[in-house]
Amino acid sequence: MSRLLAVAIVALVPAVALAHGRSLSYSSWELDEHGAKVEFRIPLLELTRLPPTEAAGPYVTAHLQLLAGGSPCPAAPARPIPGAPDGWAVFRWTVTCPVGDLRSIRSDLTASLVSSHIHFVRVALANGDVRERFLVEAEPLWTLEEKSAPHATAPAHDLVRYVRLGVEHILTGWDHLAFLCALLLLAGSLREVTTLVTGFTIAHSATLGLAVLGILRPEPVAVEALIGFSIALVAAENLWLLGGRDPIVPAGCLGLLLLASLTGGRVPRDAWLGLCVFSLCHFGLLSRENRLALVRAAVAFAFGLVHGFGFAGVLMEAGLPAERLAPALFGFNLGVEVGQLGVVVLAWPLLLAVARRDSAWHQRLAEAGSTAILALGVFWVVTRGWG
Numbered sequence: 001m002s003r004l005l006a007v008a009i010v011a012l013v014p015a016v017a018l019a020h021g022r023s024l025s026y027s028s029w030e031l032d033e034h035g036a037k038v039e040f041r042i043p044l045l046e047l048t049r050l051p052p053t054e055a056a057g058p059y060v061t062a063h064l065q066l067l068a069g070g071s072p073c074p075a076a077p078a079r080p081i082p083g084a085p086d087g088w089a090v091f092r093w094t095v096t097c098p099v100g101d102l103r104s105i106r107s108d109l110t111a112s113l114v115s116s117h118i119h120f121v122r123v124a125l126a127n128g129d130v131r132e133r134f135l136v137e138a139e140p141l142w143t144l145e146e147k148s149a150p151h152a153t154a155p156a157h158d159l160v161r162y163v164r165l166g167v168e169h170i171l172t173g174w175d176h177l178a179f180l181c182a183l184l185l186l187a188g189s190l191r192e193v194t195t196l197v198t199g200f201t202i203a204h205s206a207t208l209g210l211a212v213l214g215i216l217r218p219e220p221v222a223v224e225a226l227i228g229f230s231i232a233l234v235a236a237e238n239l240w241l242l243g244g245r246d247p248i249v250p251a252g253c254l255g256l257l258l259l260a261s262l263t264g265g266r267v268p269r270d271a272w273l274g275l276c277v278f279s280l281c282h283f284g285l286l287s288r289e290n291r292l293a294l295v296r297a298a299v300a301f302a303f304g305l306v307h308g309f310g311f312a313g314v315l316m317e318a319g320l321p322a323e324r325l326a327p328a329l330f331g332f333n334l335g336v337e338v339g340q341l342g343v344v345v346l347a348w349p350l351l352l353a354v355a356r357r358d359s360a361w362h363q364r365l366a367e368a369g370s371t372a373i374l375a376l377g378v379f380w381v382v383t384r385g386w387g
Helices: 002-011 013-018 053-063 155-172 174-184 190-212 220-242 248-263 269-288 292-316 322-357 359-386
Strands: 024-032 035-043 064-068 088-096 103-107 118-124 130-135 141-144
Touching: 035 064, 053 064, 053 088, 103 118, 103 130, 130 141, 130 155, 155 174, 155 292, 155 322, 174 190, 174 220, 174 292, 174 322, 174 359, 190 292, 190 322, 220 248, 220 269, 220 292, 220 359, 248 269, 248 359, 269 292, 292 322, 322 359
Parallel strands: 024 118
Antiparallel strands: 024 035, 035 088, 064 103, 103 141, 118 130
């Protein structure tokens, strides 16, 4: 029965993995009385969801528009810019608008991208004011009022927006959810859950702030691959503990990491060797330490540092003005914590209820869940490290 359950869950892995929810794009607008100059940036992975490259420009200008008096302003053809940053596509175009009409920016990019797509807009107005807003499917329109005082948007309203963005980010960030669920599957007490979540929270809050403030800027590809590795390792640890500490599990992990170090991919080979040493030490410590909860909390903290850099990617590319960065960072991080806490409050009591009612069924559920999460982690390591 447990094998059938594991197979059924693993069968869902490709759909979840391919529906990875951090679908993002960015645009910068320089407005004057006659229209605007626009630069649009989108990850290459997201670009594959749009029409072929030669048709992507017309598609973007048709679905990301400047409106004057409620009507779309004519846009010149969007030109793909050579020499875009690695992993990104960049388009530029100009828009011409009637003078004096109230202007708005509208994004309908979710028509071809996922419904959870977030589009960040940064606008430089003619009066020197710089503002930003994110547009989503439920709120695709932003009306601009150039005659208002700089930063006239209510701070409390902006804070709520970033809190909501943080909540949406954690709830659609399947990799972060998978890591959190892998930690919860074997958590045996409220105290252990509190320790795991606290360690993870402190760590990712620290690196989120360091990254967004520009103090630390690790390579995004390496961060994303390492997030996948963190998920795979914790899931493998679960299976190792559930299976009576069979040495084949750590041996398999080390073998795969050594193989990865021979090919490298988009991640430096030294990094794979470092992860090999880390895994060897981790399983060695688990095999000798009786206080497993303490070791797992330390691992949650260590990998929380990595996940924080992943969270930061949402804000790092937005080009926020310095004076808006602190409230955006606070609100976004608060939203992440609220969303994370919501997942824990919903998931762990269910797992605890199953464990108390039928320990054998709980073990089968933990085995099946860990197997699925392990498959997800390996999938993300491969696609991000070599994709």
